[in-house]
Amino acid sequence: MDIASLLADNPYVLAPLAGYTDLAFRLLCREQGASLCFTEMISCHGLVYGQKNTKILLQSRAADRPLSIQLFGSDPEVMAQAAGLITRADGDFIDINMGCPVRKVVKKGAGAALMKDIKLAERIISQVVRHSPLPVSVKFRSGWNSEKIIAPEFARMAEDAGACAVTLHARTWTQAFGGHADWELIARVKDAVSIPVIGNGDILTYADGRRMLSETGCNGVMVGRGALGNPWVFSKTGRPDTLTARVPVILRHIELVTKYLQADKMLFRIKNHVGRYLSGLPGASRLRQEIMATATLDSLIELLRCEESFT
Numbered sequence: 001m002d003i004a005s006l007l008a009d010n011p012y013v014l015a016p017l018a019g020y021t022d023l024a025f026r027l028l029c030r031e032q033g034a035s036l037c038f039t040e041m042i043s044c045h046g047l048v049y050g051q052k053n054t055k056i057l058l059q060s061r062a063a064d065r066p067l068s069i070q071l072f073g074s075d076p077e078v079m080a081q082a083a084g085l086i087t088r089a090d091g092d093f094i095d096i097n098m099g100c101p102v103r104k105v106v107k108k109g110a111g112a113a114l115m116k117d118i119k120l121a122e123r124i125i126s127q128v129v130r131h132s133p134l135p136v137s138v139k140f141r142s143g144w145n146s147e148k149i150i151a152p153e154f155a156r157m158a159e160d161a162g163a164c165a166v167t168l169h170a171r172t173w174t175q176a177f178g179g180h181a182d183w184e185l186i187a188r189v190k191d192a193v194s195i196p197v198i199g200n201g202d203i204l205t206y207a208d209g210r211r212m213l214s215e216t217g218c219n220g221v222m223v224g225r226g227a228l229g230n231p232w233v234f235s236k237t238g239r240p241d242t243l244t245a246r247v248p249v250i251l252r253h254i255e256l257v258t259k260y261l262q263a264d265k266m267l268f269r270i271k272n273h274v275g276r277y278l279s280g281l282p283g284a285s286r287l288r289q290e291i292m293a294t295a296t297l298d299s300l301i302e303l304l305r306c307e308e309s310f311t
């Protein structure tokens with residue numbers, strides 16, 4: 001699959017978000033217009049050891065394509081082995097996570113820690129490219145901290161190592177998820193490489209995505225937190241202003257969760273999302289509390305239907 005033409009048709013991409021971008025949410029975002037989705041980050045060790053919980057993260061369906069499967073790890077050999085286990089039936093791309101700021105990940109030399117060891121990062125990318133049946137992309141940050149902004153050279157290294165595309169989350173490790181993403185750096189990365197560049201950071205509306213595309217010249221725009229409770233971010237019309245207009249999509253999300261998630265995970269997972277759908281609505285905090293207090297999916301659906309008829 002050619003990522004450049006895919007993004008040229010529709011540049012809006014759903015970010016990998018651990019704990020959120022499961023099969024159900026990806027399908028929902030696609031229904032609202034997302035062109036490409038990523039799995040959440042998957043441990044290369046978990047894949048190689050065949051851990052059950054890791055395999056669940058690979059769960060997909062025909063309607064969930066094109067799909068990029070994101071791997072993380074710091075050992076080039078294990079990363080290569082994991083990539084070799086992924087087949088064309090699983091997805092269309094493999095993405096390597098070189099931006100995760102979480103201490104547990106960074107302590108093991110993976111995620112954003114690889115931005116401090118560009119040689120190791122290069123070995124990982126080359127090995128994964130060599131063993132992967134699929135095109136390989138890389139997602140990384142601006143650099144470790146504001147004194148070490150290395151995104152353009154990191155992107156060039158990724159291109160030379162065989163990456164088919166790069167995604168820049170334009171924040172440093174030190175920034176984690178705070179402050180602002182530096183969109184100018186996305187433009188610099190775009191100038192530095194000839195492979196497609198996906199820009200990421202602080203897109204909250206469809207219009208923000210268009211602005212990033214025109215200000216930076218990037219090929220695709222990736223939406224992370226802005227898609228939570230707002231899958232409409234992928235459509236021109238945007239999020240409706242009333243609960244009545246939002247409820248059909250919330251119910252569709254619940255339907256997809258019921259269909260595709262493990263029974264013991266469904267209620268917790270959907271509650272995590274549903275509170276976010278109420279953002280900006282009158283009475284949202286009362287309704288959020290009532291939602292958190294529901295004990296079954298049926299009572300949650302009943303509550304939403306009842307609220308819908310009052311608004």
Ligand SMILES: Cc1cc2nc3c(=O)[nH]c(=O)nc-3n(C[C@H](O)[C@H](O)[C@H](O)COP(=O)(O)O)c2cc1C
Nearest residue numbers: 015016017018040041097169201202203223224225
């Ligand atoms: C809860 C959460 C989970 C995340 N999980 C991942 C992940 O698994 N892999 C990854 O590359 N980035 C992950 N990210 C980072 C996002 O993909 C994205 O780069 C970041 O949120 C910035 O984009 P935004 O400003 O649109 O949210 C995560 C972020 C959040 C908030």
